[in-house]
Amino acid sequence: MSDDSRVAELRRLFPVTAHWNYLYNGSIHPCAKPVSDAMRAFLADWENGGEAAFFPAYDAFGRLKEKFARLIHAEPRNIVITESTTAAVNLAAQLVRPRAGQNVVVSELDFMTSTYPWLVCHPAEVRFVRSRDGGLRVEDVAALVDEHTAAVCVCAVSVGSGFRLDLPALAAALGPRRPALAIDAAQALGVVEVDVRRPPLDFLACTASKWLMGPAGVGFLHVADRHLQAAPPAAGWLSAANVGEWDVRHCRLHDDATRFQGGIPNLVGVVGALAGLTLLEEIGREWIEQRIRTLTTHALQGLERLGVEIWTPRADHERAGLVFFRCPRHQDLHARLKAARIYCGTFLGGIRLDPTFYNTHEEIDAFLAHVRAHLQ
Numbered sequence: 001m002s003d004d005s006r007v008a009e010l011r012r013l014f015p016v017t018a019h020w021n022y023l024y025n026g027s028i029h030p031c032a033k034p035v036s037d038a039m040r041a042f043l044a045d046w047e048n049g050g051e052a053a054f055f056p057a058y059d060a061f062g063r064l065k066e067k068f069a070r071l072i073h074a075e076p077r078n079i080v081i082t083e084s085t086t087a088a089v090n091l092a093a094q095l096v097r098p099r100a101g102q103n104v105v106v107s108e109l110d111f112m113t114s115t116y117p118w119l120v121c122h123p124a125e126v127r128f129v130r131s132r133d134g135g136l137r138v139e140d141v142a143a144l145v146d147e148h149t150a151a152v153c154v155c156a157v158s159v160g161s162g163f164r165l166d167l168p169a170l171a172a173a174l175g176p177r178r179p180a181l182a183i184d185a186a187q188a189l190g191v192v193e194v195d196v197r198r199p200p201l202d203f204l205a206c207t208a209s210k211w212l213m214g215p216a217g218v219g220f221l222h223v224a225d226r227h228l229q230a231a232p233p234a235a236g237w238l239s240a241a242n243v244g245e246w247d248v249r250h251c252r253l254h255d256d257a258t259r260f261q262g263g264i265p266n267l268v269g270v271v272g273a274l275a276g277l278t279l280l281e282e283i284g285r286e287w288i289e290q291r292i293r294t295l296t297t298h299a300l301q302g303l304e305r306l307g308v309e310i311w312t313p314r315a316d317h318e319r320a321g322l323v324f325f326r327c328p329r330h331q332d333l334h335a336r337l338k339a340a341r342i343y344c345g346t347f348l349g350g351i352r353l354d355p356t357f358y359n360t361h362e363e364i365d366a367f368l369a370h371v372r373a374h375l376q
């Protein structure tokens, strides 16, 4: 099947395409029919059967862990389901527990999720890596790391410029005695390959709600084996291996990442996240990456011709799904695009578009035509 007919077929799964030229998939990914169908089916079962609906949903919880793990070449035993990327990074920070006198290295290019947990909740110094040309240099990260560094916490793909960090190169620059490496992969998973074994990552945090096509309210943290014995910062009945004993006096913690789960998770979200990941597997991440690369390259070439200030690095290996640029009166451009039913983002004084596999070259051309008209 040609790409065009495959795209036409896939667009039918995304009702948003009938209403918008939707180019903000790295922010809130629109809901696909199989995702809303799965969530509706859970709600109907719950309405009609009460607790009976929960058993298949618990099963979905287990399968979701397996799918998250498979995506990053990990084992389900290392996965904690969380409510968001933010909750996942906070859990990682609680497990690292940086002390006064230590430091944590973060990047000025990243989202608040990667910096606030360390800034607000722990006494260690927080050091910010400066960005250059919309990217990070691994040697700049390494220059801030010393024997008192408890963790380096950065995005695999930064949310502003869309810069993609070379994780093996980062680990190599930090050397064999490196601090814990905590990676926010919210803008990476579902688009580019991330393997928690290469380099061995201590923590990886993500949400289901962006490129994994699930609902908000579900995310996960990958916890490497060497942190699995850590005391959980919170505990609940799901943390206990002896839950079946109903022993309120003794909690025997699971020896895997389940010890960091608390109570009943957001099951309607879990069911939706599982459907999103299933769809991703069916479509194929590699094909998605190739489609996104074609569309973002087309957008970048068009924007270059229009002479706007592009913040996103141009090299294929230094970007993923995001394209960011600045131009005069960008708020007016954003309003104009919205009036033309073209949905993209605006922040940090610019415009961001995140096309995905169901978008078309014609949609990018329509976007570029409005930028051209705005600049005239």
Ligand SMILES: Cc1ncc(COP(=O)(O)O)c(C=O)c1O
Pocket (backbone or CB within 6 Å): 026, 027, 083, 084, 085, 086, 087, 111, 113, 155, 157, 158, 159, 184, 185, 186, 187, 206, 207, 219
């Ligand atoms: C890189 C990155 N990390 C974290 C977040 C926040 O995710 P969550 O709401 O799941 O905490 C975002 C949201 O845009 C993001 O782009």
